[in-house]
Amino acid sequence: MIFGLHQRTSTSELSEAIHSVYRYYKRAKICFAHLADVELISPSQVDFFNSNWQYLGSKHHLCNTISQFTGIESDVLRGCDPTIVPVARRMSWAANRVTTRVEDRTYCLLGIFDVNKPLLYGEGKKAFIRLQEEMMKISHDHSLFAWGLEKTTTDDE
Structure with a gap:
C-alpha cells in the first residue's frame, strides 16, 4: 500500500492521501519499486x-x-509533463490496471489529470463517469469521450 493508505481510518484521511500521492512521488528524490504496484510517472528516479x-x-x-509494457510514452517516463499527451492516451495508461476496488482504477488517475474530486467508495464504475465530468470542466481535449465504451460481444465474434 502507498504511504500507509491501508492504515487510514477516516474517509477524509483516505481522500487526502489518495489526492496527494502523485505530488508525494513527484517530490521524492528516489523511489524504490518492488514491482507489486508502481507509480511510474511522477518520481524522477525509480x-x-x-x-x-x-x-x-x-x-x-x-x-x-517500461514504455513498451505500459503504453506510457518514454518522454513522459523521462520527465516530460504528462499533460502534453492527449487525455485518451493518458487514460489508456490505467486501462489494464488491476485494483482491489473498481473505483481505484479511476482514483489512480487523479494526479495525472490534476483533478481533485470526492472519493465515493461503493460507487463502482460511476467513479469514471465523474472523472470524465471533471475533465470536461478543465480540458478542451474531447478524446476523453473515447473511454468508457465497453466492448459488446456477439455470436459472430
Missing part, C-alpha cells in the same frame, strides 16, 4: 528490484521496456 530485492535497473535505463 529503481526497480525483483521479489528477492535484486536490482533490475533504473527507470531511466529501463525506459523503453
Whole structure:
C-alpha cells in the first residue's frame, strides 16, 4: 500500500492521501519499486528490484521496456509533463490496471489529470463517469469521450 493508505481510518484521511500521492512521488528524490504496484510517472528516479530485492535497473535505463509494457510514452517516463499527451492516451495508461476496488482504477488517475474530486467508495464504475465530468470542466481535449465504451460481444465474434 502507498504511504500507509491501508492504515487510514477516516474517509477524509483516505481522500487526502489518495489526492496527494502523485505530488508525494513527484517530490521524492528516489523511489524504490518492488514491482507489486508502481507509480511510474511522477518520481524522477525509480529503481526497480525483483521479489528477492535484486536490482533490475533504473527507470531511466529501463525506459523503453517500461514504455513498451505500459503504453506510457518514454518522454513522459523521462520527465516530460504528462499533460502534453492527449487525455485518451493518458487514460489508456490505467486501462489494464488491476485494483482491489473498481473505483481505484479511476482514483489512480487523479494526479495525472490534476483533478481533485470526492472519493465515493461503493460507487463502482460511476467513479469514471465523474472523472470524465471533471475533465470536461478543465480540458478542451474531447478524446476523453473515447473511454468508457465497453466492448459488446456477439455470436459472430
